[in-house]
Amino acid sequence: MTDVAKASLPPLRILRQPAILTGFAALLVFAFLMALAIGAMPIPLGDVIRILFGYNADTQASAIVLGLRLPRAVLAIIVGAGLGLSGAALQGLFRNPLADPGLIGISGGAALGAVCVIVLGHLLVAVVPFAAHPMLLPLAAFFGGLAATFATERIARSSGVASTAMLLLAGIAINALAGALMGVLIFMSDDRQLRDITFWTMGSLAKGGWTGVLLAGPFVALAIALILPTARSLNAILLGEREAMHLGVSVERLKRILMVSAALAVSASVAVTGIIAFVGIVVPHLVRMAAGPDHRIVLPGAALLGAALLLIADSLARIIVVPAELPIGLVTSLIGSPFFLWLLLRRKGLKS
Amino acid sequence: MIEARDISVRIGTRTLLRDVSMRVMPGRVTALLGPNGAGKSTLVSVLTGERKASAGTTTIDGCDMHTLTPLELARQRAVLLQNSSLDFAFTVDEVVGLGRLPFAATNDAFDDEDALDDVRRVAGISPLWQQLYQTLSGGERQRVQFARALAQIWRRNTDGLPRYLFLDEPTSALDLRHRRTVLETAAKLAADGIGVLVVLHDLNLAADFADDVVLLRDGKVQISGTVDDVLTEKHLSACFDIPIEVMSHTNGKRLILA
Numbered sequence: 001m002t003d004v005a006k007a008s009l010p011p012l013r014i015l016r017q018p019a020i021l022t023g024f025a026a027l028l029v030f031a032f033l034m035a036l037a038i039g040a041m042p043i044p045l046g047d048v049i050r051i052l053f054g055y056n057a058d059t060q061a062s063a064i065v066l067g068l069r070l071p072r073a074v075l076a077i078i079v080g081a082g083l084g085l086s087g088a089a090l091q092g093l094f095r096n097p098l099a100d101p102g103l104i105g106i107s108g109g110a111a112l113g114a115v116c117v118i119v120l121g122h123l124l125v126a127v128v129p130f131a132a133h134p135m136l137l138p139l140a141a142f143f144g145g146l147a148a149t150f151a152t153e154r155i156a157r158s159s160g161v162a163s164t165a166m167l168l169l170a171g172i173a174i175n176a177l178a179g180a181l182m183g184v185l186i187f188m189s190d191d192r193q194l195r196d197i198t199f200w201t202m203g204s205l206a207k208g209g210w211t212g213v214l215l216a217g218p219f220v221a222l223a224i225a226l227i228l229p230t231a232r233s234l235n236a237i238l239l240g241e242r243e244a245m246h247l248g249v250s251v252e253r254l255k256r257i258l259m260v261s262a263a264l265a266v267s268a269s270v271a272v273t274g275i276i277a278f279v280g281i282v283v284p285h286l287v288r289m290a291a292g293p294d295h296r297i298v299l300p301g302a303a304l305l306g307a308a309l310l311l312i313a314d315s316l317a318r319i320i321v322v323p324a325e326l327p328i329g330l331v332t333s334l335i336g337s338p339f340f341l342w343l344l345l346r347r348k349g350l351k352s
Numbered sequence: 353m354i355e356a357r358d359i360s361v362r363i364g365t366r367t368l369l370r371d372v373s374m375r376v377m378p379g380r381v382t383a384l385l386g387p388n389g390a391g392k393s394t395l396v397s398v399l400t401g402e403r404k405a406s407a408g409t410t411t412i413d414g415c416d417m418h419t420l421t422p423l424e425l426a427r428q429r430a431v432l433l434q435n436s437s438l439d440f441a442f443t444v445d446e447v448v449g450l451g452r453l454p455f456a457a458t459n460d461a462f463d464d465e466d467a468l469d470d471v472r473r474v475a476g477i478s479p480l481w482q483q484l485y486q487t488l489s490g491g492e493r494q495r496v497q498f499a500r501a502l503a504q505i506w507r508r509n510t511d512g513l514p515r516y517l518f519l520d521e522p523t524s525a526l527d528l529r530h531r532r533t534v535l536e537t538a539a540k541l542a543a544d545g546i547g548v549l550v551v552l553h554d555l556n557l558a559a560d561f562a563d564d565v566v567l568l569r570d571g572k573v574q575i576s577g578t579v580d581d582v583l584t585e586k587h588l589s590a591c592f593d594i595p596i597e598v599m600s601h602t603n604g605k606r607l608i609l610a
Contacts, residue, residue: 095440096439097439097440232453232456233453235446235450235453236450236453238438238439238440238442239436239438239447239450240433240437240438242433243431243433243436245402245422246400246402246422246425246426246429246430246431246433247450247451247454247504248421248422248423248424248425248426248427248453248454249422249423249453250421250422250423251422288440288441292441292442292443292446293440293441293442294442
């Protein structure tokens with residue numbers, strides 16, 4: 001019995017927990033350097049490192065690494081960390097390992113905001129100063145995500161306290177509403193707009209640049225600062241909300257902090273990159289499989305691993321169909337959805 | 353002392369508790385008995401500060417319970433609820449360790465290891481310590497949750513405040529031996545000055561281990577007092593609506609037959 005139980009422990013649980021985080025951090029550094037090195041024009045790793053420290057005279061390689069690949073890699077780190085961390089926080093909050101930021105309306109609201117600008121943007125162009133035009137879409141997506149989350153939360157709270165089941169149901173309704181409104185806009189759109197919408201929903205890190213870094217960075221940083229200190233409370237929540245309250249957790253306050261943080265991080269990320277699916281759901285799982293469910297490891301681990309995996313996915317997106325590139329959302333979905341199916345089947349096996 | 357005075361709880365048009373007054377005294381085991389639906393769990397949730405009553409007051413050591421934060425409450429009382437579920441792969445030591453959460457980042461956290469060592473021994477769960485909680489049987493899980501509650505009130509009494517332990521049907525999944533172990537532990541804690549409230553269905557366990565008994569029926573206290581006063585044929589038969597016999601066993605203990 002004891003042997004069986006030990007055998008079913010996650011493989012890496014014998015490792016001390018800081019070792020796992022160190023491992024994820026090392027993977028992140030490696031993925032970062034590789035992301036700068038590979039692409040349509042491969043640049044040797046040694047050159048990449050020299051360029052990063054300012055010792056290379058090859059102006060063309062310099063321009064590619066510093067001008068094109070570096071902002072893109074930094075954006076991948078920010079977005080990957082934000083999606084992974086938010087996913088981990090929401091899975092803990094909902095006590096459901098299959099929860100995901102899309103569940104409470106964040107992605108649906110952001111998508112509606114983006115589609116609004118793509119289809120109706122020409123009406124706004126007359127009103128808004130020219131310099132602000134590139135910002136319209138990310139801003140609309142950002143506020144769309146926040147508004148949808150806020151609406152979900154308010155609807156769920158209408159009966160007094162925001163019960164978790166009500167949050168999920170309200171999230172489904174808000175997502176359906178956003179989907180329906182998007183359908184109306186898509187029906188109105190012309191061919192070029194349709195193409196823009198399609199590509200936006202497949203996600204890309206290509207257009208973000210340093211502007212994208214500046215847009216998403218502060219919100220993801222704020223979310224990290226707000227979410228990481230809740231690790232112990234999230235552990236208690238896994239026992240049940242009443243149990244957590246009896247262990248001294250202010251459950252309603254915790255819910256609010258986590259919903260707001262996740263909404264900020266995911267809305268800001270989606271605003272810059274479009275929809276990148278499955279990072280928020282798969283990454284926390286991988287961390288838990290390696291390190292167990294303790295959020296003191298799962299939260300920072302999901303941020304580090306999310307960043308590393310998104311860097312790797314973006315590198316793949318850039319080299320699979322050179323000289324063109326695949327939308328990164330396609331790469332994460334192609335890898336993520338079979339993994340998700342496997343998770344579901346594995347859970348079923350566990351229960352029967 | 354935790355004291356509830358003239359508590360009423362209404363949900364919609366349903367009245368779950370009506371003018372209930374009772375106390376949980378430090379140093380005593382109080383058993384809360386009554387038929388299904390009498391309002392026992394509701395009363396526990398009021399006494400633990402989880403639920404605010406529709407009318408009446410709940411105080412802990414003279415202080416209105418609802419002026420305290422969840423964290424302040426958690427440092428004084430632990431609660432074992434009925435059927436907790438856990439969908440994540442925690443090991444037993446991690447689950448029990450969560451009982452120390454209220455003391456994270458306080459001086460009492462230095463006692464965590466002592467607390468967990470003691471609790472593991474007292475609750476008899478050493479053989480389970482490194483196993484996954486999800487692989488345990490219902491009874492084993494209940495003992496682990498009991499250990500978690502113990503870990504929460506295990507402390508050198510640094511602030512001089514009394515501590516309380518609430519057990520809502522702690523023995524429902526346990527075998528005969530472990531039922532007694534749990535209640536013996538509760539009685540020992542009471543002897544150390546902790547106030548224990550335990551909801552039970554087994555009248556003989558109550559007779560053996562409780563100091564005081566509260567009989568609850570239809571949301572009202574039918575009678576409360578010491579074991580000798582309350583556990584009589586008259587009161588028990590009236591409370592549970594079946595003939596109940598109370599006998600003296602040759603070993604001097606009370607034997608209740610239903």
